[in-house]
Amino acid sequence: MHQFLQQIFSGLAAGSIYASVALALVMIYRATDLVNFAQGEMAMFSTYIAWTLVNVGLPFWAAFLITLVVSFLGGMAIERVIIRPVENAPVLAAVVVTIALLLIFNSTAGWIYTYTVQDFPSPFPDRPVLGALITTRDLGVIAVTLLMLVILFVFFRFTATGLAMRAAAQNPESARLCGIPVGRMLAIGWGLAAAIGATAGIMVAPVLFLDPNMMGGVLIYAFAGALLGGITSPVGAVVGGLIVGVTENLVGTYLIASQLKLTVAFALIILVLVFKPNGLFGSAVVRRV
């Protein structure tokens, strides 16, 4: 029983990473109808920025905050420079662009930082607490994710810009008629997604260790989480990410060799697509005709 609960908690910690990346994927999907395959590599690149800042002697949280700002601006720049020209292109063209971005970020990181695996500092000590159910590090990761979710919720729910972003994603033409600069809203969305990804990257790096391929698996788990929750639902992305984290951990502990854990994500993706393509929370809009 104790081991079971332990696995659940460490699954939740991993799941909150997947949830964050899944949320970033969903935000971009809702705004631009595009799955950003580069989301993981963008996060990896952000993590390298944080790593560089820590190595030049900055305190961890200062490096973290600077990285968030840089990632936000970088995400906005990517939308403006790379995504906007293919905004009206066929969806496959846009998908190829995000895959190209994935490769560009991966090889650029390899070129600058080499493919050597690096240690990444954790801001949280690694001690078991709560009767050894969970480590302080996992607890820290979950707390940071929760804080980020609360901030995002408040932003989207209660600020004029957050509301305008939801409107721009839902009905760009009407949003323009309300005077909302839709292009800027999309850029902010990409910026936010990049910052969310950066948070996930920095939180997961102490566990996975930093190298240019660090986020490959995470992206697949996150994708499974986003699909499970319903690719259009932010709440679904978070719930889906957490479920994937816990499932992956339990299955890896009790059922199959942990080397095969990634298979769980793929199996989940296929099962969702076959049996419940809208996911758990997808397309909840009420409509009367």
Next chain:
Amino acid sequence: MAPILQLRSVKAFYGQSEVVHGIDVAVEEGGMTVLLGANGAGKTTTLRAICGMVRREGEILFAGRRLDRSTTEEIAGLGVAHVPEGRGTFIGLTVEENLRLGGYTRSGRPDQSMQRMYGYFPVLEQRRSQQAGALSGGEQQMLAIARALMMSPRLLVLDEPSFGLAPRIVEDIFTIIERIRREEKVSVLLVEQNATLALELADHAYLIETGYIVTSGSAKALADDPQIRRSYLGY
């Protein structure tokens, strides 16, 4: 008095094809002008050209400023509120959120204007926290008009507010549009299929056929024109 909106030889395009072929239209300040015409005549395209939603050529002047080089969001910021064909409601957002979005270009808190809108449309207040997609057609049209008014516009552009609504509801909506025009001191440019009703309310009318203005004049003169009576009023 100078017109608040003036179109001078305006052409409008869908992709490569020219749909509106150089028309002149003027909307008097504080007045209600109606564009009449059959389906596909170019009425909606004309409205979309004014708000920069389709490619256009020619001169569009609004309160002395050129609109023909501005983007849709800039035009909204200048005080042109467009209720598009199909109402353009944000169906996944609540009624209140829709209204708040209408006030996006206004600085300050929108609560006061929102109360004024609830005064015109009490049903919206009852449904303020419901998803807009759950409203009936008439309620959605009211919401669309209220949302447009939230920006305290100088010109209200309405694209077939009667579309798909029961006759009794259409009458309610037109009564309220007339009241709004007086109380909000807003000029109105209206596109409408229901010519009888539109000519009753408007003071000026244009008849548009296959992208050309074929007749214009006071609404009363058009309502008395035998040819228009035959083609558009049905008697």
